Amino acid sequence: MANTDMLTAYNVKTKEKNVPIQDAVVTRTAKGGYMAQGHDGKGNKLTALLGEAKALAAIKAGTAKQGW
Numbered sequence: 001m002a003n004t005d006m007l008t009a010y011n012v013k014t015k016e017k018n019v020p021i022q023d024a025v026v027t028r029t030a031k032g033g034y035m036a037q038g039h040d041g042k043g044n045k046l047t048a049l050l051g052e053a054k055a056l057a058a059i060k061a062g063t064a065k066q067g068w
Contacts, residue, residue: 021040024063025066026064036058
């Protein structure tokens with residue numbers, strides 16, 4: 001069973017959906033949105049746009065680091 005707090009993204013390179021983001025860092029965009037960046041453990045970079053609630057919940061749960 002997957003962790004519900006785990007951040008996931010679409011991997012453009014392998015065309016896989018819901019790939020867990022490892023070593024995620026949540027940052028703020030220029031317009032005030034939230035973005036998670038990390039990797040899939042196989043050398044592919046992953047990026048996902050997040051809502052404020054999901055981004056702050058991931059930081060609080062320890063799934064991601066705060067990058068601002």
